[in-house]
Amino acid sequence: MNKEMKPIIYLDRNENQYGPAPACFDALRNIDSVELYEYSRDFSRGVKSRLSERLAKDFGIDEKNVMVGFGGEDILKQAVHCYIHKGDKIMIPAYSWWYYKKISDEVEGVKVEYPIIEGKDTFYYDIEGMIKVYETEKPKLVLISSPNNPTGNRLEIDQMMHVLEKMEDTVVVLDEAYTLFYNKDNSHLKELVNKYPNLIIIRTFSKYYGLAGIRIGFALMGENHAKFNMFSARYLGYNRVSELIGLAALNSADYYNDMREKMTADMDMLFNEFNAMKGFRAFKSFSNFILVEIPVEIKDGLKKYLTERNMIVKFMAEDGLFNHLRITIGTQEQNRLLLKMIKDFLKENK
Template identity: 55%
Template sequence: MEKEMIYLDRNENNYGPAPACFEVLKKADLTKLSWYTKAYSRGVKSILSERLAKEFDIPESRVVLGYGAEDLLKQAVQCYLGKGEKLMIPTHSWWYYKKIADEVDGINVEYPLVPNGETFEYDIDALFEKYDKEKPKMVFISSPNNPTGNSISQENLIKVLEKLQDAIIILDEAYFYNVMNETVRNLVNSYPNLLVIRTFSKYYALAGMRIGFGLLGENLAQLNKYTNRYLGYHRISEEVALAALDSPDYYLDIADKMDSDRKMFFTELNKIPGFTAYKSNANFILVEIPDEIQADLKEFLKSKGLVVKFMNEELLNHHLRITLGTQEENKLLIDAIKEFAANNLS
């Protein structure tokens, strides 16, 4: 019988969505499956965009919906980046960041995101220098950043937004674990070229439903038209997302557990010879390991029914990215890594 695997490699939320989300699926009926939405009759795109506008206290016309955060990143680039125009991204970032400009024959430019002690951080001075030199049309900032796990501080974010006012800034908050609706509202109200993107995939454990949303600064009305779907969106997905929004206590409990386990991974893995774990604000943690143990560790973990991400990128090629699972799964993983280390590292 094949061993059941525990997957901690794709930054999914293994706790699963709130019980209220399953209730929506149980009660789905003909009207949700066979009929288009009538939300347009009230002058809004959908029941979800309407609710999010209330949550963030901004006009509904400045809320956009997509098929996950990835879809909104793609649509924003296709809407605004022209052939030969430049997109600036962090050096250590999601692999898709490095490909997305190619889809519109744009030019990819990287700015430094560097390790500094226990964490990675944005090199703001180097970012400004690169911006002045390259004059990009768009700039991506990921906070928390995948795969490094670090966030940009509010102070540095404001500095960046003040300096880069001629560019379209996309603040990718797919891995947010602190709602901070008022802070986000103030940002998009203060910086008209800012787009903040979030998703229901990570925090709300709804990756399979593919629900993302964006909040627009006042100058980005074109993206609202570009992303609009005049026959509406996936009606059941929207209802599930609303159920998630109505279950804050469930998700706050998960966030507390993840915070505890992030600290556990950071502390315990840094005790292992040759391991360097970096502090993270996301639902994963990045760990540098000795290059020579990668293949053996991967096979050992697989034999234990555990799968983590072994990074294979130019700048991160002897690193693990460990998705935080349930507390039981995390305990199994840390015990397995310790067992391997005890037998293979001095």
């Protein structure tokens, strides 16, 4: 097989294979040179940036409670570095993005895990287990991911508010990087930010908006984060070109709604197809990826087979998820090609 004839399909890092809206390319083509050689003057108007101003308007909150950063990753790291010091406890999910542990280690924080439970066809947060760990360990910061990577489960709004009530005296960082793939309703954000002053909600343009390459993230913060605001503020502003592209994405709801419908339909299709395969078990997901448990005996062979065909998916190696794939939902063509490859492998290796 000539690999040079086939492009590599990356379904391993949860990138949006549909890419950004056409308006984002228009914004890039029409950039005025002033956006490149001048610093932002937005601070002179009493706001951090054009983008934070727009986000504040969209979410109905004060602009001072909006922060812009170099991707959600940047804001997450800043929050941990701002609030956690050597010996401080930080609560993280039992199954989570490896980066949570890394940034905790950077500041010599003490990692305390709280439970995520494996159900029949989904993972779920053990709410009372979370609260028990919180009350026992008394952490300085709690990280919650909803939907969670890599398990795909989420907290419903009533569950979230119950948890926040119990943890109201502690900084809680809610990572919502994937939430828009299944939930376009943002009405809860204003209520959460206004009601819970220690809350930080982090979102990104990398996933849903297909703009991972230009690195834009933002946070919505409760009233008690003046210290964090000062810690993260940038007097000379942010990337003006990235901001214009981000604004174009926010103005392209029709494009992204159509994309969401295609992806959720394919998520359901893959969930059903994988669960029909002998020895496979797919878990419900509210993100742009699906976690699939596979027979242990085929793991190495399947990885080799897919890699040789330039199809890259994530073969998990974490404790408790060693025999699992995390598959990014790609385009409709990519998803069907992946499914065909896996079925072909199973036929050839009966």
